[in-house]
Amino acid sequence: MPPIPSEGPVVILGAGGPTGLHLARLMIDRGRRVRVVGRSEDKLLRVFTGLGVEPFVADLTDPTAAAEAMRDHPLAFDCVGTPMDALEDHPKTARAIADAAGRTGARVVHVSSSWSYLPVRARDLPLNETHPRQRGPKPARLRREAEDILQEAGACITHLPDFYGPGVHASTAQKALREGLDRRRIGWIGPRHCPRPYAYLPDAMRIVADLSAHSEAYGQRWLIPGNGDLTGRDIAWLCERNIGLAVAVQTFGRATLTVAAPFDRTLRGFLPLVPHYMRPLSFDTSKLEGLLGPQRLTPHEQAVKATLTWLAEQR
Numbered sequence: 001m002p003p004i005p006s007e008g009p010v011v012i013l014g015a016g017g018p019t020g021l022h023l024a025r026l027m028i029d030r031g032r033r034v035r036v037v038g039r040s041e042d043k044l045l046r047v048f049t050g051l052g053v054e055p056f057v058a059d060l061t062d063p064t065a066a067a068e069a070m071r072d073h074p075l076a077f078d079c080v081g082t083p084m085d086a087l088e089d090h091p092k093t094a095r096a097i098a099d100a101a102g103r104t105g106a107r108v109v110h111v112s113s114s115w116s117y118l119p120v121r122a123r124d125l126p127l128n129e130t131h132p133r134q135r136g137p138k139p140a141r142l143r144r145e146a147e148d149i150l151q152e153a154g155a156c157i158t159h160l161p162d163f164y165g166p167g168v169h170a171s172t173a174q175k176a177l178r179e180g181l182d183r184r185r186i187g188w189i190g191p192r193h194c195p196r197p198y199a200y201l202p203d204a205m206r207i208v209a210d211l212s213a214h215s216e217a218y219g220q221r222w223l224i225p226g227n228g229d230l231t232g233r234d235i236a237w238l239c240e241r242n243i244g245l246a247v248a249v250q251t252f253g254r255a256t257l258t259v260a261a262p263f264d265r266t267l268r269g270f271l272p273l274v275p276h277y278m279r280p281l282s283f284d285t286s287k288l289e290g291l292l293g294p295q296r297l298t299p300h301e302q303a304v305k306a307t308l309t310w311l312a313e314q315r
């Protein structure tokens with residue numbers, strides 16, 4: 001494998017989402033030239049206005065298009081995200097990107113979730129990278145398939161907890177914060193006192209960017225630390241502290257969500273994951289800290305304040 005290029009251009013694949021945007025800013029701040037790849041030029045131009053990046057249109061399910069996008073870019077971040085009802089695209093883009101990495105010699109960092117480790121039971125906590133990767137619901141199996149294709153090709157696989165922050169459009173925590181701000185009532189899947197890790201996206205992407213500079217990170221999987229575990233009640237309380245008004249938590253169980261699912265395609269795709277969101281989760285991130293050292297993370301209170309400010313500006 002070639003050494004990790006500490007300078008030179010970086011390509012962000014599937015760049016039009018929040019992880020791509022945060023990474024692009026970080027890489028520009030670190031003096032790198034950045035190419036951003038997506039299927040819609042309009043969207044790339046809109047998202048990256050004024051940042052001085054190179055937009056590049058490609059469908060990353062196509063290995064030839066992926067290789068063109070990655071050519072002459074020794075470091076690639078794979079930030080591709082799909083709607084919940086198109087998760088089959090993850091193994092397709094993974095296969096194309098792995099093939100393109102082989103053709104171009106690019107190093108790849110894959111941005112993923114922790115779903116590939118499901119099912120995770122209370123006795124398995126805190127979750128670490130040695131947890132068995134078998135069975136689980138369909139979304140977990142598709143993400144695992146994509147990760148395994150890329151890891152086999154030498155990529156660095158990063159597992160982010162659910163995240164929130166400026167620019168985030170779809171996540172359990174971001175949805176709750178938006179509802180807290182707009183309606184003073186958050187809809188929450190599972191018990192209101194069930195703790196799970198949540199990451200503030202600017203911190204999570206800084207860690208992913210730092211990881212990308214270490215040759216030991218490649219061919220390996222890494223759990224990315226959240227900024228602390230939160231419950232639905234905690235998120236409501238953090239909203240209350242910021243807006244100065246009471247915020248209620250309305251909990252939903254599987255039965256209610258099953259009734260609602262036929263009318264909501266995102267919920268329909270998410271339904272197999274619901275039982276896993278009803279249980280606590282925690283990450284053991286000692287592997288990452290062994291490589292990068294202890295991480296300084298923004299306290300949730302400060303991170304939620306910044307996120308609510310951003311959400312209010314979007315109204």
Ligand SMILES: NC(=O)c1ccc[n+]([C@@H]2O[C@H](COP(=O)([O-])OP(=O)(O)OC[C@H]3O[C@@H](n4cnc5c(N)ncnc54)[C@H](OP(=O)(O)O)[C@@H]3O)[C@@H](O)[C@H]2O)c1
Nearest residue numbers: 014016017018019039040059060080081112113162163171
């Ligand atoms: N939300 C969370 O809490 C969370 C937590 C952990 C991990 N993750 C995962 O982290 C990853 C990045 O998240 P994100 O929110 O930044 O992603 P995102 O906004 O869902 O998607 C990023 C971009 O991927 C592009 N894309 C999709 N299919 C493509 C294709 N075939 N060719 C080229 N581009 C394609 C889309 O652009 P176009 O449609 O314009 O091409 C989209 O803008 C995702 O896999 C997500 O599931 C999310």
